[in-house]
Amino acid sequence: MSGCCDQGCSLDGLRERQRGTLRAVLAVNALMFFIIAAAALYGDSTSLLADSLDNLGDALTYGLSLYAVARGARVKAQVALFKGGLIFLAACVVAGQLLYRLFVPGMPLFEVMGAFSLLGLAANSLCLFLLWRHRHEDVNMSSVWECSRNDIAANLAVFVAAGAVWLAGSGWPDLVVAAGLVVLLLRSALRVISSARAELRVAGGAS
Numbered sequence: 001m002s003g004c005c006d007q008g009c010s011l012d013g014l015r016e017r018q019r020g021t022l023r024a025v026l027a028v029n030a031l032m033f034f035i036i037a038a039a040a041l042y043g044d045s046t047s048l049l050a051d052s053l054d055n056l057g058d059a060l061t062y063g064l065s066l067y068a069v070a071r072g073a074r075v076k077a078q079v080a081l082f083k084g085g086l087i088f089l090a091a092c093v094v095a096g097q098l099l100y101r102l103f104v105p106g107m108p109l110f111e112v113m114g115a116f117s118l119l120g121l122a123a124n125s126l127c128l129f130l131l132w133r134h135r136h137e138d139v140n141m142s143s144v145w146e147c148s149r150n151d152i153a154a155n156l157a158v159f160v161a162a163g164a165v166w167l168a169g170s171g172w173p174d175l176v177v178a179a180g181l182v183v184l185l186l187r188s189a190l191r192v193i194s195s196a197r198a199e200l201r202v203a204g205g206a207s
Helices: 006-045 044-069 073-103 110-134 139-168 172-206
Strands: none
Touching: 006 044, 006 073, 006 139, 044 073, 044 110, 044 139, 044 172, 073 139, 073 172, 110 139, 139 172
């Protein structure tokens, strides 16, 4: 009798689908980090820098998630906990840049902000589409979904900031949006960390 008619075979299929999706979104986010970071430096935009760091954090997150796919619940929870720490670190980096800009103001290029936020939106929409079916499978994939959903909000916020910079003729909208992204990242980090800690408690009780 074939060994592919049992739960183990079905689980292997699920893991392979997860791996395939994670490889795709890892490649997209790694590429977008370099593109958006270069644009942020050229356009002198703090909110666009926050967006690029979010892509970097996601690329690292997807790499860790690939490692965790075939592991047990405890390892997945530990990886999710680490991912929450990465999101928190990204928030701290953006907050530091934001404080710097408060003392050393700059005028970002709204054209660069707008164009590359739309490019990032297109890339992250693709990632969100690919991750949609995995969002409730386990704590590992749900934390990945959380990261991807944040990216969409970040891209839209930067695009709105670009319009506000153009209308106001000031760099303040860029800083306001960057501050909002810091809050978004912090809230996401807390949700991921809280969920991972709960999973670790369950896994510890089951062991």
